[in-house]
Amino acid sequence: MTDVLDSTIDIAALPAPTTEAGWLERARLVRRVLESDAAERDRAGATPYAEVALLKDSGLVTVLGPPEHGGAGLEWPAAYRIVREVAAGDGSIGQLLGYHYLWFWAARLVGTPEQIAAVEEQATVNRWFFGGAVNPRDADVVITDEGDSIVYRGRKSFSTGSKVSDVTVLEGVVENTDTHVFAIVPSDQPALQFHDDWDNIGQRLTESGSVTIDGVRVPWTDAAGFRDKQFTPRVYNTLNVPVIQLVFVNFYLGIARGALDTAAEYTRTVTRPWLHGGHERAVDEPYVLDTYGELWSRLWAAEALADAVAVESLTIHRDPDGVTQQARGEHEVRVAAAKAQATDVALDVTARIFEVVGARGTTSSLALDRFWRNVRTHSLHDPVAYKRREVGAFTLTGELPPPTWYS
Structure with missing residues (x-):
């Protein structure tokens, strides 16, 4: 895509805010950059690589991350307001950021303490951008238990974030059981095939097209919330x-x-x-x-x-x-x-x-x-x-x- 974002503001060069008010002001700055050419980018409908880079450079992708790893340590009320501010500049990018926050938080929802600590450290330090292929209206992705690993296979109609994500949250069911398993996997791998078939009238830059999942392998130790292949619900x-x-x-x-x-x-x-x-x-x-x-x-x-x-x-x-x-x-x-x-x-x-x-x-x-x-x-x-x-x-x-x- 031609980078048509406002290049007069070097957000990456700005020091990270130290207060919630400062982070909200950072979100307003991102909004101003996005709204400067939102109509043009909406018409182009191109993959929003530059827009996601802006979210990373601004630090907004890590506001829920632990401060000891470079995150802002903010809580959900602030994160929601940041989403609202960014969406005022570009609804698609606001949606991408909001979904990213959910999937960033997914480890806390279902992970073990060890998994939560590992995911949040890596995601914050590396400024991962999350996508997700968890559309419940489709048939379940089938998981095969292969001993120390599980393998995902199936297709989802929607995978918001797809090609602009660093990691993707997958969910599926172990075959011949009713056991659902979430896992975070690298997005850039041959076993994940993102399709360019998102062609809707709105939210055109959300990269929400379909995905084919053909043999994504995950060690059982990365199955969110599982110990010895058992999950304790709460x-x-x-x-x-x-x-x-x-x-x-x-x-x-x-x-x-x-x-x-x-x-x-x-x-x-x-x-x-x-x-x-x-x-x-x-x-x-x-x-x-x-x-x-x-x-x-x-x-x-x-x-x-x-x-x-x-x-x-x-x-x-x-x-x-x-x-x-x-x-x-x-x-x-x-x-x-x-x-x-x-x-x-x-x-x-x-x-x-x-x-x-x-x-x-x-x-x-x-x-x-x-x-x-x-x-x-x-x-x-x-x-x-x-x-x-x-x-x-x-x-x-x-x-x-x-x-x-x-x-």
Whole structure:
């Protein structure tokens, strides 16, 4: 790809931030670089090598990593806000970063203490970028037990991160059993064949095409959470879904914020007032003021809910061995509420900005439609009606959503 990112900012030369506020400011800087040519890169749809290099150079890929290995040691509320900020500049890159954070954290969800320490040290020191081939709607990848090793074979329709990742998280089932096994494997190997078949209307730079897994060999010692081929389950193992759903929430809201900021600048500088309205500037039009007021109010409310739910998750993440089914279920209900709200608000915001930019704002060079296309594409990941159902069932009957691949 032609590197069309803003090269006037040498992020790699900047010292690493030392505070959470500093890391959020670093994310805003990355946002400014990404948004400078987001429309052009969206049209090109090229593999985002430069964009992922930017995430690495900025240090954002290691914010959840241990400080003793060069990470920032931040917690999930900050990571979610970083995803939101980056997504405001480019929704695809916000999604890639959010998925990376989940898979970086996967060792803590299911790994042994030794595996967690090893993965986090290597991932932080080497600034690994994670991808994942764990689409539950497809047939399970089959794992063959070959003594000291297991071998993965199968195909997944989606593998977000694919060619831009350093490592890929695989999940499969040992043949003739119901034993699921996660493992982190190098992405650059012949046994992983990433296909260039991601051709969707939105999130075009997420490298989410299909993958063929043909003989990926992993030693049993790297099977996440297993000792002597046995896995001891705990409630915290099931937190992958609430974590990734909050990632969705935050890059949806980030895309919506990017849409509103972009539209507002256009309204201030380009949009003309209606010739029969009696106003000299578009920013004085009552309907323009009302629309922006409504959309910003709704976005701020959705962001506040997302932030509150993220803070609530800290109790679970700080005591992974102590989390109960009840606490996990109640947290998932709150995540579901945030997901439903973020989806509705982001779709509405990204569609209605056209009402306040005017007809000229539909020019393809601006590509303001990319914001809606991005939210619309990913928000079909799982039906939002089921998220509202989780909230309704809990509030009326106390029913907790059972841990599944989507709840």
